[in-house]
Amino acid sequence: MRLAPLALRQRWERYWYRAGGRYAAAAVRIALGVSILWMLWRLRGGQGGTPEAAPDELYRPIGILKLLPWRPGETTFAILWPVAWLSTLAMLVGAWSRGATAVSFVAGLAIASYEYSFLPTWSHDNNPQLLAHLAFLGARGGDAWSIDAWRRQRRGLATPEDHPYLWSVLLVQLTVALVMANAAFYKLHAGGAQLSWIFSDNLRNHVLARFDLKGLPRTELASWLIEEPARWKAAALLNVIAQLLPLAACFATRRPVLRAVLGGAFVTETVALDLVMDFPNYLWIPLAAAFVDWDRLVARLVARLGARARPAAAPRPIGAADAIAAQGPPSRAARGFLVAFLVADVAIAFWRWPRIDQKLSAYPLTAFPMFATIRAEPPYGEHRPYEFLETRFEVDADPAPGADVLAWADSHRRGWQLTNVRSPDALHQRLTAFAAELRAAFPAATVRAVRVSLVAIRAASYPAPAGLTRAPVATLAELTASGELRAMLGRVDGAGAAPSPRGLPPPQGLAVYDRGQRTELAGPPPRRAFVLARAAVPGLGERWFVVGTRR
Numbered sequence: 001m002r003l004a005p006l007a008l009r010q011r012w013e014r015y016w017y018r019a020g021g022r023y024a025a026a027a028v029r030i031a032l033g034v035s036i037l038w039m040l041w042r043l044r045g046g047q048g049g050t051p052e053a054a055p056d057e058l059y060r061p062i063g064i065l066k067l068l069p070w071r072p073g074e075t076t077f078a079i080l081w082p083v084a085w086l087s088t089l090a091m092l093v094g095a096w097s098r099g100a101t102a103v104s105f106v107a108g109l110a111i112a113s114y115e116y117s118f119l120p121t122w123s124h125d126n127n128p129q130l131l132a133h134l135a136f137l138g139a140r141g142g143d144a145w146s147i148d149a150w151r152r153q154r155r156g157l158a159t160p161e162d163h164p165y166l167w168s169v170l171l172v173q174l175t176v177a178l179v180m181a182n183a184a185f186y187k188l189h190a191g192g193a194q195l196s197w198i199f200s201d202n203l204r205n206h207v208l209a210r211f212d213l214k215g216l217p218r219t220e221l222a223s224w225l226i227e228e229p230a231r232w233k234a235a236a237l238l239n240v241i242a243q244l245l246p247l248a249a250c251f252a253t254r255r256p257v258l259r260a261v262l263g264g265a266f267v268t269e270t271v272a273l274d275l276v277m278d279f280p281n282y283l284w285i286p287l288a289a290a291f292v293d294w295d296r297l298v299a300r301l302v303a304r305l306g307a308r309a310r311p312a313a314a315p316r317p318i319g320a321a322d323a324i325a326a327q328g329p330p331s332r333a334a335r336g337f338l339v340a341f342l343v344a345d346v347a348i349a350f351w352r353w354p355r356i357d358q359k360l361s362a363y364p365l366t367a368f369p370m371f372a373t374i375r376a377e378p379p380y381g382e383h384r385p386y387e388f389l390e391t392r393f394e395v396d397a398d399p400a401p402g403a404d405v406l407a408w409a410d411s412h413r414r415g416w417q418l419t420n421v422r423s424p425d426a427l428h429q430r431l432t433a434f435a436a437e438l439r440a441a442f443p444a445a446t447v448r449a450v451r452v453s454l455v456a457i458r459a460a461s462y463p464a465p466a467g468l469t470r471a472p473v474a475t476l477a478e479l480t481a482s483g484e485l486r487a488m489l490g491r492v493d494g495a496g497a498a499p500s501p502r503g504l505p506p507p508q509g510l511a512v513y514d515r516g517q518r519t520e521l522a523g524p525p526p527r528r529a530f531v532l533a534r535a536a537v538p539g540l541g542e543r544w545f546v547v548g549t550r551r
Contacts, residue, residue, distance in 0.1 A: 015170070015253070016164075016166070016167040016170060016171075016338065017164045017166075017167055017330065018164060018166050019161075019162040019163070019164055019166075020161070020162065020165065020166065020295055021164070021165035021166030021169055021295060022140075022143050022144045022159070022161070022163070022165050022295065023144050023145070023294040023295045023297075023298045024165065024166065024169045024290075024292070024293065024294040024295055025139055025140060025141045025143070025144070025165040025166075025168055025169055026094070026141055026142070026143065026144035026145040026146060026149075026294070027145075027289045027292065027294045028136060028139075028141060028168070028169050028172050028289055028290050029091060029092075029094065029097060029101070029136070029139070029141030029142065029146070030092060030094075030145065030289070031286035031287060031288075031289035031290070032091070032101075032129065032132060032133055032136055032172075032286070032287070033088055033089070033091045033092030033093075033104075034092065034286045035129040035132075035283050035284070035286045035287060036088045036091075036104060036108050036129060036133060037085075037088050037089070037092065038282075038283035038286075039108065039112065039126055039129055039130075039283055040081075040084055040085060040088065040108060040111065042125075042283070043111055043112060043115055043126075044081075056071060058118045058119075058430075058433060059071050059117055059118060060117055060118070060120075060361075061113070061117050061361070062113050062116060062117050062122065062361040062363040063109060063113035063361060063362070063363035063364065064106065064109050064110050064113055065110060065113045065114060065117055066361055072110070072114060077111075077114075080107050080110055080111055081111070083103065083107045084104065084107035084108050084111055087100045087103035087104040087107060088100075088104040088108065090104075091104050091141075093146065093147055094141070094142040094145065094146020094147050094148050094149065095142075095146070095147040095148065096142075096148070097140075097141050097142025097146055097148050098138065098139070098140070098141070098142065101133070101136060101137060101139070101141065102137055102138075104133070105130075105133045105134060105137060108130065108133070109130055109133075109363075109364065112126045112130060112363075112364070113363055113364075116363065121358055122363060122366070124366065124368055124370060125279070125281050125283075126364070127179070127363075127364045127366050127368070128175075128176060128179045128284050128287060129283060129284065129287060130364035131175050131176075131179070131345065131364050131365070132172045132175050132176055132287050132290070134175075134341065134364065135168070135171040135172045135174075135175045135341060136168055136171075136172055137337070138168070138333075138334055138337060139165070139168030139169075140163060140165055140168075141168070143159050143160075143163075143165070144159075164330060167330060167334070167338060169290055170250070170253070170290075171338060171341065171342075172287070172290040173249070173250055173263070173290035173291055174250050174342075175341075175345065176246065176266060176287045176288075176290055176291075177246035177247040177249060177250050177263075177266070178247065178345060178346070178349060179368055180242075180243040180244070180246050180247070180265075180266060180269060180368075181243060181244055181246070181247040182349045182350065182367060182368040182369075183243050183368040183369070183370045183371075183372070184240045184243035184244050185350065186367070186368070186369040186370075186372035187239075187240055187243075187371070187372045188240065189372075190372050190373065190374050191374065194380060196374055196376065196378075196380040197236065197240075197372070197374060198233060198236040198237050198240060199233055199236075199380065199381070200233075200374070200376040200380035200381070201229070201232075201375075201376045201380075201383055201384070201386065201461070201462060202236065202374055202375050202376045202380075203225070203226075203232040203233070203235060203236045203239075204225075204226045204229075204232045204459075204462070204466060205375035205376060205386050205459050206277075206371050206373075206375050207222045207225065207226050207232075207276070207277070207466075208226070208459050208466060208467070208468055209375060209388070209457075210222075210277050210278070211278070212466075212467060212468045213390075213457060213468060216278070219275060219276060219277070219278050221275045221276050222276050222277065222278075225276065226466045227466075229383070229462060235276070239269070239272070241265075242265045242268055242269040242272070243265075243269055245262045245263075245265035245266075246262060246263050246265055246266045246291070248262050249261075249262035249263040249265075249291050256292075256293035256296050259291055259292075259293065260291055260292050260293070262291070263288055263290070263291025263292070264288065264291070266284075266287070266288050266291070267285055267288050270282065270284045270285055271285075277371075344362075344365055345365060348360070348362055348365045348366065348367065349365070349366065349367050349368065350367070351367075355367065375388065377515070383461040383462040383463070384461050385458060385459065385460055385461045385516075386458070386459045386461075387456055387457065387458045387459070387515060387516050388456075388457050389454055389455065389456055389457070389473065389530070390454075390455055390457060391452050391453065391454060391455070391476060392409075392410065392452070392453050392455050393409040393410070393434065393450060393451070393452060393453075394409070394450070394451045394452075394453050395409050395438065395447065395449075395450055396447070396448045396449040396450070396451070397442075397445040397446060397447045397448060398445070398446040398448060399445070401445070404442075405438075405442055405445065408438070408441060408442070409438070423489070424477075424485060424487050424489050424500065424502045427452075427476075427477050427485065427487060427489065428477075428479070428485040428487075428502075431450060431452070431477060431479040431485065432479065432483065434450060435447060435450050435479055438450065447481065448480070448481045449478055449479060449480050449481060450478070450479050451475055451476075451477065451478035451479070452475070452476040452477050452478075453472055453473075453474070453475050453476065454472075454473040454474045454475070454476055454530065454546050455470055455471070455472055455473060456470065456471045456472075456473050456516065457469075457470055458470075458471065458516070473513055473518075473530070473532075473544070474513070474530070474532045474543075474544040474545055474546045475543055475544065475545050475546070476545070476546045477489070477545075480503075484503050485502050485503050486502065486503040486504050486537065486545075487501075487502045487503070487504070487545065488500070488501055488502070488504055488507060488533040488535060488545035488546065488547050489502070489546075489547065489548065490533075490547045490548055491548065492525060492531050492547060492548035492549065493524075494524050495524065496521070496523065496524055496525070497510055497521065497525060497531040497533075497547050497548060499533045499547045501535070504535045504537065504545070505535060505536060506535075507533035507534060507535050507545075507547075508534045508535060508536060508542075509533070509534045510531060510532070510533055510534075510547070511531075511532045511533075511534070511544075512525045512526065512529040512530065512531055512532070513529060513530045513531075513532055514526055514528055514529035514530070515528070518532065518544075529549070530546060530548075530549045531546070531547040531548050531549065532544045532545065532546060532547060533545050533546075533547045
C-alpha cells in the first residue's frame with residue numbers, strides 16, 4: 001500500500017520529534033563524554049601531541065584543518081589540548097552542556113584530524129565517536145544527571161518534561177548503526193550474489209594479512225578460526241549479521257528490549273574486532289547507550305523504589321495521538337541540521353564511486369569499507385593460493401642496516417604506500433623526505449641509497465598450513481646518496497605502456513606481472529597487471545622497474 005506524502009511526513013515527525021527522552025539525552029551526553037575523553041587519551045602521544053614531528057612535505061590537511069591556511073604548530077596545540085580536555089569534562093558532568101559539547105567537538109576533531117593529516121588515508125578508530133558527537137550538537141543533554149540540572153533545581157526553574165529530546169538520541173543511534181551497516185554493505189557488495197566475502201578463503205587471508213604480514217602474533221581466536229574453512233566462513237557470516245543488527249534496532253524504538261538486544265550487537269562486534277583482529281576500539285562501546293530506553297528504565301526504577309514523584313514521561317509509541325511534543329518540534333535550524341546531517345552522512349558513506357570521502361577530505365564523514373576487499377582468487381568455492389602486492393622500503397647503508405633500521409623502515413610502510421604515485425617529482429619528494437628522516441633517526445649510518453620495492457606476498461591454499469611467503473617483483477624507485485632519482489614511471493593506458501626513464505637508460509624490454517607470472521607485454525596490459533621495464537643500471541646490473549599499473 002502506497003503512503004501519501006502527508007502520511008510519510010507524519011510518520012517522519014512522529015519518529016523523530018516525540019516528547020520525552022530527557023534521561024536518554026543525558027545518558028548519551030555522558031557516554032559521548034567518556035568516549036571522547038578516551039579518544040583524547042589515546043591521541044595524546046600521536047602527531048597531535050608532537051605537531052612538529054612529521055615533515056611539512058607529508059602534511060595533507062583533512063576535515064576541519066582544511067579551513068586553516070597554515071599547518072598548526074606548537075602554539076595551536078598548546079591551546080587546543082587544554083580546551084579539548086576541559087570542554088569534554090564539562091560535557092561529561094553537564095556544566096554549560098550545549099556550549100561545552102560544541103567546543104569539545106571542534107577541539108577534539110581538530111586534534112584527531114591532525115593525527116591523519118600525514119597519511120594517504122585515515123583509519124576509522126575515531127570516526128564513530130566523532131560522528132556521534134557531531135550528531136549530538138545542539139541537543140539538550142544537560143536537563144538531567146548534570147550540574148546544569150542541579151543549578152536549575154536550586155533556582156526553582158522547571159525542566160520541561162515533554163520537550164522532544166529524543167530526536168538527538170535517535171540521530172546518534174542511527175549514526176552508530178550506519179557505521180556498522182556501511183561496513184556490511186561494502187562486504188556484501190564486494191562479494192556479489194555469490195556472497196564471496198563470506199563463502200571463500202577471504203577471511204583466512206585477511207587474518208594472514210593482518211598478522212603474518214606484519215610479523216605480529218595472531219590472537220588465539222584468529223589462529224583457531226583459520227584452521228578450518230567452516231570456522232572462518234561461519235565467523236564471516238556472523239560478522240556481517242552482527243553489523244546489520246544495530247540498523248534493525250533503529251526500527252524497534254517501540255520495543256525497548258528488542259531495541260537493546262539488537263543494539264547490543266554493536267558491542268559484540270566491537271569486542272570481536274579485538275578478539276579476532278586485535279583492534280581494541282573499546283572506546284566505541286559507550287556509544288551503545290543510544291540503544292537503551294533510559295526513560296523507561298528510570299520510570300521502572302522509581303516505581304520499584306516507591307517514589308511518589310512522577311518521573312519524566314517515557315517515549316510515546318509511534319502513531320499515538322500525542323506523539324508530538326506539546327511544545328512542538330525543534331526549531332527550523334534543528335530540523336534542517338537533522339536532514340543535512342543524514343543526507344551528508346549517507347551520501348558520503350555509501351557513494352563509493354569514486355571514494356568521495358577521501359577526495360573531499362570530509363573527515364569524520366567517511367565510508368567504512370573495513371576489510372571489504374576480497375582476499376581470495378576465483379573460483380571462490382575452491383581453495384586456491386592467493387597473492388597480493390605491497391611496497392616496502394629498502395635501505396642500503398654502511399654499516400649494513402641492523403634490525404633497528406629495518407624495523408624503522410618497515411614501520412613507515414603503511415603510511416608511505418607508493419604504488420599509486422604517478423609523478424616522478426612526487427615520488428622524488430617523498431623518497432627525499434624519507435631519507436632525511438632516516439638520517440635524522442640514525443646519524444651514525446652512512447646511507448648510500450633508499451629504494452621502494454614491489455613485493456609479492458603469497459598465501460598457500462588450504463589445507464596447507466596458514467602462512468605467508470615473500471618474493472621480490474621489481475623496484476618502484478631508488479634515491480641515490482647524491483639525491484638522484486632512478487625510476488621508470490610512465491603512462492599506462494589502453495594503448496599500452498610508455499616508460500619515462502629518470503636517471504636510467506632506456507628500457508630493454510617490457511613485461512606484465514599478474515598473479516605471480518611475469519610475461520612479455522604484447523598489446524594493452526590487463527587491468528589487474530603491473531607493467532614492468534627491464535633496465536641495465538650502471539654498477540648494479542640488470543633490474544626490473546615498475547612502470548605503472550592498471551589496477
